[in-house]
Amino acid sequence: MSASAAPEQLDALIVGAGFSGLYQLYRLRQRGFKVKIYEAAPALGGVWYWNCYPGARCDTYGPLYQFSIEEVWKDWDFDELYPSWEKIRQYFEHADHKLKLSQDIRYNTRVNNARFDEASCRWQVETENGHSASAQFLVLCTGIGSKPHTPDIAGLDTFGGRCLHTARWPQEGVDLKGQRIGVLGTGATGVQVIQEAGPVAAHITVFQRTPNMALPMRQRQLDEAGKRALKVDIKDKYAKRARTRAGYDFDYLDYAGPTCAGMSDAEIRARWESHWQEGGFVPWLGNFPEIYVDERINLMAYEFWRDKVRQRITDPLMAEKLAPTQAPHPYGVKRISLEQRFYEVFNQPNVTLVDLNETPLVRVTHAGVETVGGRVHELDLLVLATGFDMVTGGLTAMNITSADGITLRQQWQHGVSAYMGTMTHGFPNMLFVYGPQAPSGLSNGPSCSELQGDEIVGLLAWMRERGMRRIESSAEADSAWRKRIDDFAAGTLFGRAQSWYMANSIPGKTAQMINYPIGMPDYLEQWREVKAADYRGFDLR
């Protein structure tokens, strides 16, 4: 792309071509807005462009991991219940073909700077490749996992082998066969890499800080009948997303019931047994709501999980590391991952588990990773499955400056306050979807992208109908929104784990509940109330 002299004039500039950005493009264009997406990658798909590491796959089952737009879903099927990154990329190409998205996307165009100009009431935007735009609205759709986190580890640059972050995996792939591989991190990504590399690597050394309370995925291949079965009632499934806490087509009401009060422990465990056979997120999102607030029920849930997992691990010492007797943190308040053969990998003779709490990492050397006591784990490939500066990182990575010269980074240096999870005071006409203080990380991604996205499209169309040009959340509304979230979270067990939900897994980040934890129905109810009061909390002109 060559630098163009005059700024591109737009009604709305969207940053990011993942689910939320593409949905905004499609819906705003339908409403007659002149709109473009600027996307850093050379293709659409958001995280699914960058995260092409071996085994990368979605933890949401296929029918719910799509747009609810009939034109797109009616002739699309995934070939597995939980689709791989390769298939999700093909899905985005299909959506592009159907909705003609790419004609309004500038690829290889990373937004560097954006500044609000009060006089024109427009955002002035510059990109890394020298392009510029002037837009009335800046709609940020950078997703929750677009800024990879590389920990500050001594000697990382001295490593003689290859070191790769999973979110910057080479597009041409990497042959893991016969290699001595180290994997740092056992989050959703680490689990997937480890179970993929296990069968082919010469040796794997897993560096674990916190055990993952992973659940059985119960993956299956889909034949034609299986694909057809998943399409039955699909419209009802999409409609139901607005009525469940996490934007899925099931909830605790479908599996556990509204409460476990009055049930014996044996009855509760019997219910969990059937959840376990169901697999996927059912033992988590389909569980009794008490698991988030009641320490006794939560501990029972942990012990149920622990005992199930330990049955699959032959070495008792290994079992104690992966599923400890004492819960490392409450069950379900840190992102649970789905696994297919993760625990069996640790029964292989070529797998070493290093407990970083027992033997902390000292440095990376030319040969590998050195832990306390001088032991060097020799490696050919070091995989950093160390995650992201989740939820806010993609937003604060851009130099976004308010009319008063305050950057978004400065604005949020002591934590985020963002009314309706959509705007922050001082940054007029800048809206974000599937970002901080919206359901986001506590919701299925496409569900939040669409349901919150519809509210934003509706808001911008409402303004246009009334000839309004400027919107800004009030400082009071921002603070009240943050308080609502903080107060709710304080009554739960979320604060008892270090996690990206609580924004405290990245050194230096202000600890706070960073998503909207009260559930999708409540979030949408807040929108209904705000709309009924002519968008109360927003200053509109």
Ligand code: NA7
């Ligand atoms: P996560 O879930 O943030 O996991 C990162 C992992 O890396 C986790 O196990 C961390 O341990 C570990 N980590 C991070 N920094 C370090 C250091 N300095 N030393 C040792 N270990 C470290 O990222 P993922 O990529 O797996 O998943 C992100 C989301 O993408 C996921 O939740 C889904 O929503 C999709 P910790 O647990 O903090 O002790």
